[in-house]
Amino acid sequence: MRPNRSGLGNSRRRAIAALLACVAGSALIVPAATSRADEVKPFRLCADPTNLPFSSNSPSQPGLYVEIGQALARALGRPIAYDWYKSYFGKRTVRVTLLGKQCDAMIGLPRSEDFMGPAVIFSSTVAREGYALVTAKDRTVSGIDELRGKRVAVQFASTPQNLLATRDDIQKVTVLSPEEGMQALDRGKADVAFIWGPVAGWLNKTVYQDRYRVQLTEGEGLSWDAAIGFAKASTELRDQIDAVLPDLERTIADLKVKYGLPTGQALHFNAVQTPAGTTTGAGTGAAHVASVVATETKGDALASNAEAVGQGKEIFNGTCAHCHGPDAIQSERKIDLRLLRHRYGDEMREKFLTTVHEGRPAKGMPSWKEVFTDSQFDNIYAFLLTVQAESND
Numbered sequence: 001m002r003p004n005r006s007g008l009g010n011s012r013r014r015a016i017a018a019l020l021a022c023v024a025g026s027a028l029i030v031p032a033a034t035s036r037a038d039e040v041k042p043f044r045l046c047a048d049p050t051n052l053p054f055s056s057n058s059p060s061q062p063g064l065y066v067e068i069g070q071a072l073a074r075a076l077g078r079p080i081a082y083d084w085y086k087s088y089f090g091k092r093t094v095r096v097t098l099l100g101k102q103c104d105a106m107i108g109l110p111r112s113e114d115f116m117g118p119a120v121i122f123s124s125t126v127a128r129e130g131y132a133l134v135t136a137k138d139r140t141v142s143g144i145d146e147l148r149g150k151r152v153a154v155q156f157a158s159t160p161q162n163l164l165a166t167r168d169d170i171q172k173v174t175v176l177s178p179e180e181g182m183q184a185l186d187r188g189k190a191d192v193a194f195i196w197g198p199v200a201g202w203l204n205k206t207v208y209q210d211r212y213r214v215q216l217t218e219g220e221g222l223s224w225d226a227a228i229g230f231a232k233a234s235t236e237l238r239d240q241i242d243a244v245l246p247d248l249e250r251t252i253a254d255l256k257v258k259y260g261l262p263t264g265q266a267l268h269f270n271a272v273q274t275p276a277g278t279t280t281g282a283g284t285g286a287a288h289v290a291s292v293v294a295t296e297t298k299g300d301a302l303a304s305n306a307e308a309v310g311q312g313k314e315i316f317n318g319t320c321a322h323c324h325g326p327d328a329i330q331s332e333r334k335i336d337l338r339l340l341r342h343r344y345g346d347e348m349r350e351k352f353l354t355t356v357h358e359g360r361p362a363k364g365m366p367s368w369k370e371v372f373t374d375s376q377f378d379n380i381y382a383f384l385l386t387v388q389a390e391s392n393d
C-alpha cells in the first residue's frame with residue numbers, strides 16, 4: 001500500500017535487471033565497446049499497477065500511460081523500467097516516488113504549477129482528462145439546461161455533484177464510483193451519467209459494447225491538461241521528451257482510442273454561483289484540480305475506494321464514534337475529525353497515522369496500533385476523507 005516501504009530497493013533491483021537484460025540484448029547486435037553506460041540507462045517510469053485505462057502491470061494490457069512510456073523509451077533509445085506504486089493520494093505519491101528519485105517520470109499529472117509547486121516540471125500536454133457526460137448514443141446534450149427534468153448520476157463529492165447541487169430541476173442520483181454510474185445508466189436508474197471520463201470510456205468499451213456516447217466536459221474543476229511530470233532537476237530529460245512527443249502524436253491518438261478515452265469536442269459548463277457567492281464548481285481551479293487528482297485520478301481506486309470508505313465507516317462507527325461522534329459528526333471542535341484537513345492540510349494523512357498509531361494517552365485518545373492493521377487505518381482514513389469540512393473556511 002505505502003509505496004515507500006520497499007519501492008526503492010525493488011526499483012533498483014529492477015533497474016539493474018533491465019540494465020543487464022539490455023546489455024545482454026544489445027551485445028548481440030552491436031559491439032559491446034560502442035554501448036556507453038549512458039545509453040542503456042533505463043527510462044524509469046512510475047505507474048500504478050491497477051489503474052486501467054491508464055496503467056497496469058499486465059503486459060497484455062498495460063494501459064495508456066504505460067504504452068506512452070514504452071513509446072517514449074523507444075524514441076529515446078532507452079530500455080524502460082517501472083516503479084509500481086499503488087496509492088490513492090496523488091501528491092503524496094508524487095513526493096515519495098518521483099521526488100524520492102524512484103523514477104524519472106510520471107505520466108498523467110495535471111499540468112499546473114499549483115499541483116506541486118516548482119518541485120515538479122512538465123512536458124507538453126499529452127491528454128485532456130476530466131468528467132464526461134455519458135448518454136445513450138442517439139442523445140446529445142449540448143448544455144446544462146438540457147439536463148432539466150433528467151435523472152443524472154453524479155459521483156459523491158465530485159465537481160459534477162457540486163455543479164448540479166443547486167439545480168432543483170435536475171434530479172441527482174448519487175453514486176460512489178464511475179462503475180456505479182454506468183450501472184445506474186445501464187439499469188435505467190439514470191438518464192445521464194456525469195462521471196469520471198476515462199473510466200466511463202473504458203467501461204463503455206470493455207463492458208457495454210460501446211453503447212454509450214461519452215462526451216468530455218470542460219469548465220472549472222471539470223477537466224484539465226495532463227502531462228508528463230519530472231523532478232525539477234530533470235530539465236534535460238524533459239526537453240528530450242518534448243522534442244520527441246510531436247513524432248508520437250499519431251501513436252498517442254491511436255492509444256487513446258484503444259483505451260476508450262473520451263475524444264472530440266468538449267462540452268462547456270460554467271461554474272454555478274450559489275446565493276452565498278461561492279463557486280460550487282470548484283475552489284480555485286488549479287488547487288481544486290490537485291485535490292481532485294489526489295482522490296480521483298483512478299477509476300479503479302474509486303471502486304475500491306468506495307469499498308474502503310464503507311469498511312472504514314463501519315470500523316469508525318463501531319470503535320471511534322463514541323468519542324468522535326457517529327459518522328464523525330461532533331460538535332466539540334477539539335475532537336471533530338471533520339476538521340483534519342482544515343487543521344493539517346497536506347500533513348493530514350501523516351498526522352492521522354501518527355495519532356491513531358501512538359494515540360495521545362494523556363489527552364484521552366487511545367493508541368490503536370495493536371488493534372487495527374495498516375489497511376484498516378487506510379480505510380478509516382478513506383472514510384474520513386469523505387467527511388472533511390471545506391478547507392477554505
Ligand code: HEC
Pocket residue numbers: 316319320321322323324334335336337339340343351352355356360363364365366368380
Ligand atoms: C475514548 C475516546 C476516544 C476514542 C474511542 C477514539 N478517540 Fe480519537 N481522540 C480522542 C481525543 C480526546 C482526542 C483529542 C486529543 C487532543 O486533544 O489532542 C482524539 C484525537 C484524535 C485524532 C487527532 C485529531 C486532531 O485534530 O489532531 C484522530 C485522527 C483520532 N482521534 C482518530 C481516532 C480514530 C480513527 C479512532 C477509532 C479507531 C479514535 N480516534 C477513537 C478520543 C478518542
